[in-house]
Amino acid sequence: MEKNPEKQTVKSNIDRRDFLQKSLLLAGGTVGASWLLSACGKSSTSAAASGPSVNFTIDLSSTQYKSLKTKGSYVYVNTTIVACDASGNYVALYSVCPHAGCDIIFDGSSQFPCPCHGSIFDESGNVVQGPASSGVRKYTCTLNGNILTVAG
Ligand code: FES
Numbered sequence: 552m553e554k555n556p557e558k559q560t561v562k563s564n565i566d567r568r569d570f571l572q573k574s575l576l577l578a579g580g581t582v583g584a585s586w587l588l589s590a591c592g593k594s595s596t597s598a599a600a601s602g603p604s605v606n607f608t609i610d611l612s613s614t615q616y617k618s619l620k621t622k623g624s625y626v627y628v629n630t631t632i633v634a635c636d637a638s639g640n641y642v643a644l645y646s647v648c649p650h651a652g653c654d655i656i657f658d659g660s661s662q663f664p665c666p667c668h669g670s671i672f673d674e675s676g677n678v679v680q681g682p683a684s685s686g687v688r689k690y691t692c693t694l695n696g697n698i699l700t701v702a703g
Pocket residue numbers: 648649650651652653665666667668669670681682683
C-alpha cells in the first residue's frame with residue numbers, strides 16, 4: 552500500500568487513462584470489424600452481371616453477318632458479342648469484361664475468354680475463371696428465318 556496519497560492519485564489517473572485507451576481501442580476494433588463484415592456483404596451483392604439492355608436484329612443473309620452461320624464464329628455489335636457455338640446455338644453476351652474493360656472473345660466452342668488477363672465466362676455470362684469477380688449480361692437470341700433478334 553502506498554503511503555503518499557498524491558502518488559496513489561497519479562497511479563489511479565494512469566490506470567483510468569490506460570483503461571479508457573484500451574476501451575477506445577476495443578470499441579474501434581468492434582466498429583472496424585462490423586464495417587469490414589458489412590463491406591464483405593456488399594461486395595457479394597455487387598457481383599451481379601454487368602451490361603446494358605439491348606434489342607436489335609442481325610440479318611444473317613447479309614454480307615456483314617453471314618459468317619455467323621458457321622459454328623464457332625462470332626461478331627461484335629456495339630458492346631455485344633454474338634456467337635454461334637459448337638452446337639449451332641446462338642449466344643449473345645455483353646462484351647466488356649468487368650475486370651478492366653477489354654472485349655471478351657469466343658473460343659469457338661462454349662467459352663468466352665478475355666485476352667487481357669485470362670478471365671473466362673461461360674455461355675450464361677458467369678465467371679468460370681478470374682480475375683473478373685462478376686459475370687457479364689446474357690441476352691436472349693431468337694432466330695426467325697435469317698433474322699436473329701438479340702434482346703435482354
Ligand atoms: S480485362 Fe478481362 S480479365 Fe482483365
